[in-house]
Amino acid sequence: MKMVLAPESLDIAGQRFSLRDLAPEDMADVLELHREVFGSCVDARWFHWKYVAGQGEGVGLWRDAQLIAFCGGTPRQVLHRGVPARWLQIGDVMVSPAWRGLFTRKSPFFRVSERFYRSRLGCGRDFSAGFGFPNPRHLRLAVKSGLSHDAGEVGGLQWQGDRGAPPFWSRWQWRFESLDPGSSTFDTAVDRCWERMRAGGHQGAIGVRDASYVRWRFVERPDKGYRFMALRRRWQSEPLGIAVLAQPVGAAEHLPWLDWVGPRDLLPAAWAMAMWQARRDGATGLSCWASAAVAAALAPTRPVPMGPVASVGVPTASTLAISDVAALGCWWSGGDTDFL
Template identity: 25%
Template sequence: MWKSLKYQPENLPETIEMTREYYGDSWISDLQFLKWQYEDNPAGSAMIRLARDVESGQLAGQYVVIPMAFKAFNELIHGTLSLNTLTRQIYGGQGIFTGLAKAVYQDCAEEGSRFCYGFPNPNSYPGFLKKLGFTDLGRVPLLLRPLNTKALVKKKLGPVLAQLSWPFHQFYKVRNHSDARYVVYPLSDSDLSGIDAFWAKVQNKYPIIGVRDTNYLRWRYFDIPLRDYQVYGVRRQNSSELLGYIVGRCTEVADMSSGMIVDFLVDSEHPAAGRCLVNSLLRFFVENNMDLAGSLMLAHTEESRILKNNGFLTCPKSLEPQPFPVIYRKLGVTKDNNRVGENASDPFLQLNQWFLTMGDYDVI
């Protein structure tokens, strides 16, 4: 038998112990990472419910969301991102997942959060839809671009075929496509002065978009423990006005050295500035010996078109390491258990209304 209780900061050590038992030693069970994720978020502290065994006193599971600020249809609203969900194996089948989740949603609704969204893995995906009433909005396409075709072919098919890939290697070679009208430069946590003005200009570019102001970008990409990101801004020659930014990270994906484009947003009046950002980041990846570049980007966005113009291709679903579904649940329940406003005409249920990148969740 278990009971639900609201998380307090003093519960963090025992949640880490439970998380390590479930996930092993990784960023998701690291003290500093979780303090950053749960306590330092400029949108607010994490909303967490814990399940405790009433007899043994040990934790049996957790359900976690973190607040995320959004600009949606010209209104500043708060949603929540679902992450780090787990139930200890010996407590499976006791309704912990659904019980804690519904309690968290009630807590969030009382705090004014309008919705919950997530990018579930294949194991948790069915539970969110069948047990918690989430809607699958669709998949975010994975875009890929070879950086070192010979290395990729050698790893997957062997050295003989790698020699035959030389024409493709030349075709996908990253070249310097600088534009004399624009200057691309590294952004640092000590100099984000142009971000708020840029955000004020582009915040209505898409109907639903996560807030990308100075406080958010500093927290998400500069204050984060255990990860290093490369962040570039772009401006016109002889001007200090920021026209866009791009965020990249060098990592390993499926045993391949991969440069991931984590976030990318550009002023719609300057698509050529966006092309300069992509080219600069690709050259950074090559300098750091990445063999493949990747990005999650919705097809209807201008940023997706810019990536495709820079050699990115949509990965076939059969070759994806896993699907990337977006799930959504409106918070607030009516007496007949239907969430207010959640129907086929709800614009939040249309994925083509959203702007989402890897930066809108926590895996990369």
């Protein structure tokens, strides 16, 4: 059961602040702070997608009528060692530049994050654990203040567009085709591909990729666009897996491959499909974000490592012990983030 906390009135350095949970009428404040901190162009449609349709929650710190800090998150269904769990994906952690570093011990960042985690995460709360992809500075602050564990990094992988087909690839065995999310068969195809992925028995943690999640995360998102490519055998009509790609990019750029819904052992075949689309788009090549588990599955494709591209944080307010965090073995890709 969620812990419902009353608004707190804080006196910090002789100034009065209000710390409270996000309410629907706070939309304009959240949008204004998001644009200020991230230089984004988010609008009411984005807020509705994330905090209404996506059932997002958050905590903000106000000085008079101005929102100066915010920490939010959205629910994520996860399989942890094969067991279903409800985790909270942390995102939109932001502090107005004018207020950063004002308080040395309990900063605005600490105030909003600590209340958010304390009221949502852990035994008897709505979510057993949380995770997020903070920038290195936020992760260092969270670890130093005891708010989060450092759960490692996600690396980037690249492939040049002139790469030939790998030895395991047979163009007579596979067929690629676009998948229209507006078709009557889209949800069924995604659900079946997810069941195949789930049946692979991931030993660590993996976010559920059923039709409900894929439709909310990629199809309904108003500020970005994605494409869906289905992989199937030539003699079968039903897709075995679905790749999520970004919209076409410039000729001097690598096409981002966001996600894969399908068996782990077919990931190299999915890579060949994504490379084919990158060449068709005229992109320089293909790129993706990959945790160690994803990178291991893609090793046969001989990627070029780009080094770390994101940090991973797991709040200490959790049912996970520190030994569990060290052994999570998460399956993270770019689609698991909330900003790509």
